[in-house]
Amino acid sequence: MPEKKITLSVSVNGVAHTATIEPRMLLSDFLRHELGLTGTHVGCEHGVCGACTVLLDGRSARSCLTLAVQAEGVEIETVEGQGSVDQLGRIQEAFRQHHALQCGFCTPGFIMAITDMLRHHPLESDEQIREALSGNICRCTGYEHIVNAVRELARERGPLT
Amino acid sequence: MQVKFENAPWDGEAGRSRDDKAFRDISEHSGAHGRTMPESAFPIDGGGMKPAPFEYLAATSAAEAAEALAAANGDGKIIAGGQSLMPMINFRLVKPTILIDINRIAGLDRIEKHGERLRIGATVRHRMIATDALVHRHIPILHDAMHHVAHLTVRNRGTFCGSVCHADPAAEMPMMTLLLDGTIAALSIRGERQIAASEFFVGSLMTSLEPDEFVTWIDIDTLPPETGWGFEEFSRRHGDFALACVATTMRIVDGVACDVRFGMMGVGETPLRLPDIETLVEGQAISETLLQDVSEALKGLLQPNTDIHASADYRRHLAGVLARRALRDAWKRATFRKDGPDA
Ligand SMILES: Cc1cc2nc3c(=O)[nH]c(=O)nc-3n(C[C@H](O)[C@H](O)[C@H](O)COP(=O)(O)OP(=O)(O)OC[C@H]3O[C@@H](n4cnc5c(N)ncnc54)[C@H](O)[C@@H]3O)c2cc1C
Ligand code: FES
Ligand code: FES
Numbered sequence: 001m002p003e004k005k006i007t008l009s010v011s012v013n014g015v016a017h018t019a020t021i022e023p024r025m026l027l028s029d030f031l032r033h034e035l036g037l038t039g040t041h042v043g044c045e046h047g048v049c050g051a052c053t054v055l056l057d058g059r060s061a062r063s064c065l066t067l068a069v070q071a072e073g074v075e076i077e078t079v080e081g082q083g084s085v086d087q088l089g090r091i092q093e094a095f096r097q098h099h100a101l102q103c104g105f106c107t108p109g110f111i112m113a114i115t116d117m118l119r120h121h122p123l124e125s126d127e128q129i130r131e132a133l134s135g136n137i138c139r140c141t142g143y144e145h146i147v148n149a150v151r152e153l154a155r156e157r158g159p160l161t
Numbered sequence: 162m163q164v165k166f167e168n169a170p171w172d173g174e175a176g177r178s179r180d181d182k183a184f185r186d187i188s189e190h191s192g193a194h195g196r197t198m199p200e201s202a203f204p205i206d207g208g209g210m211k212p213a214p215f216e217y218l219a220a221t222s223a224a225e226a227a228e229a230l231a232a233a234n235g236d237g238k239i240i241a242g243g244q245s246l247m248p249m250i251n252f253r254l255v256k257p258t259i260l261i262d263i264n265r266i267a268g269l270d271r272i273e274k275h276g277e278r279l280r281i282g283a284t285v286r287h288r289m290i291a292t293d294a295l296v297h298r299h300i301p302i303l304h305d306a307m308h309h310v311a312h313l314t315v316r317n318r319g320t321f322c323g324s325v326c327h328a329d330p331a332a333e334m335p336m337m338t339l340l341l342d343g344t345i346a347a348l349s350i351r352g353e354r355q356i357a358a359s360e361f362f363v364g365s366l367m368t369s370l371e372p373d374e375f376v377t378w379i380d381i382d383t384l385p386p387e388t389g390w391g392f393e394e395f396s397r398r399h400g401d402f403a404l405a406c407v408a409t410t411m412r413i414v415d416g417v418a419c420d421v422r423f424g425m426m427g428v429g430e431t432p433l434r435l436p437d438i439e440t441l442v443e444g445q446a447i448s449e450t451l452l453q454d455v456s457e458a459l460k461g462l463l464q465p466n467t468d469i470h471a472s473a474d475y476r477r478h479l480a481g482v483l484a485r486r487a488l489r490d491a492w493k494r495a496t497f498r499k500d501g502p503d504a
Binding site: 004006022023024025026029043045047050059060061062064065066067068069070072113116121130131132134135136141 | 210211212213214215217219240242243247248251252260262264281288308312313314315317318398399400434
């Protein structure tokens with residue numbers, strides 16, 4: 001069946017992009033293959049691992065369960081917007097300090113989910129922090145150090161207003 | 162994702178359930194995780210496409226969505242949150258010719274109280290239910306239940322109505338819709354039809370929706386403020402699909418339980434409402450003997466499956482344990498709340 005291509009305009013980390021794509025292209029593949037933003041990782045492609053987490057209009061979403069065409073007009077944030085090797089973002093810095101990563105495969109997804117959490121979730125106890133992190137899988141760290149990093153970031157942020 | 166597919170008895174079923182079995186097999190055993198994709202920072206011609214081709218329509222009105230669905234002749238699919246549909250599309254277990262996106266239809270993202278009912282629009286996300294003041298005040302059990310649904314990121318996108326339409330036998334919202342005597346509004350070019358929840362769930366991942374119909378809203382009961390509730394779910398990890406789950410509500414009048422509702426999921430092909438248990442508890446005070454009777458009765462009433470997560474016997478046992486806890490909680494809360502909703 002011939003597929004009608006669709007022209008898409010999105011903003012990624014504040015930069016506007018326009019592309020003509022097939023409707024079936026996943027947002028994760030659009031970011032990686034069309035825009036070259038390979039910071040967004042792809043693990044399971046069925047919503048389970050969280051490696052592909054990005055923010056859509058400020059809220060975390062699985063980019064493997066989102067079609068790129070659905071992002072028309074949406075502000076997308078990816079891990080590339082957090083900082084660079086020379087100038088780590090605050091969450092990246094906390095991860096470094098607390099040894100919250102080993103291989104780093106899961107890290108971009110965690111960082112984007114944590115960005116959402118810090119903006120919108122109380123994170124008042126370790127239980128709340130662990131529940132909020134439960135959608136992201138890490139095979140290396142055992143989570144303990146990730147929880148430590150988030151605890152510090154939540155403390156630094158203070159209560160949600 | 163896997164857990165729920167394994168909960169269902171696929172074998173011997175035709176049509177769509179064959180797909181689901183295939184999906185289960187893929188996600189469980191295969192290289193779906195280990196598949197190698199060309200990874201490149203440059204556009205890959207024709208590569209990198211996981212789903213089969215389809216057309217896409219971002220509908221801007223319910224009427225437009227209904228027309229597109231009718232025109233697709235049974236090969237179209239509605240996409241709401243995509244949190245259940247996209248995994249199946251990525252694995253090519255579902256191959257619609259057109260995806261009709263309802264997310265941009267104005268007015269479907271509202272939660273409204275109409276008399277004693279709460280109306281939930283088709284694009285109301287799990288997150289909105291979890292944080293909505295009307296839900297918290299009038300249906301606290303639904304507020305509680307939402308904490309068991311998936312994870313933060315999935316709740317940001319997944320919708321209440323989408324979960325009900327997906328009709329997973331181990332999902333919370335279908336059970337809550339049944340428990341709260343829900344009405345499902347189905348729209349097609351033929352007009353609107355209202356379906357009682359008791360008529361809606363016909364099998365695992367199967368509903369009584371016609372191929373040209375889609376859901377615009379679902380109405381559920383609010384509960385009188387003195388209602389007590391119990392919600393008990395057991396799953397291996399927080400946010401996973403349940404091995405078994407009980408939801409129950411009751412009021413206390415003259416020292417005994419009344420208006421008892423009792424629902425379960427994870428233990429059959431559809432979510433369940435158990436009128437036999439409701440009758441057993443109605444008019445009684447909760448006591449050890451009564452709870453014992455309930456566990457015994459459940460053993461006869463349930464026919465759960467055996468799968469890699471749990472045997473049928475274990476699930477039956479679990480059902481009894483969860484039922485006791487949930488009924489005790491409901492009784493305690495009802496005792497507490499008799500004197501006022503905020504007591
Ligand atoms: C990792 C993970 C864990 C999860 N854990 C849980 C859990 O613990 N409990 C739970 O309940 N769910 C869980 N889910 C599923 C989640 O709740 C989904 O959001 C929900 O099942 C489907 O809602 P949706 O809006 O995403 O629907 P979609 O994925 O968009 O659609 C699902 C199906 O319903 C149809 N549909 C959707 N909306 C309509 C409509 N308005 N009218 C007609 N048909 C419609 C679609 O065509 C499709 O067939 C999980 C999902 C993931 C990825
Ligand atoms: S790749 Fe998207 S959740 Fe695993
Ligand atoms: S750091 Fe290796 S998977 Fe998390």
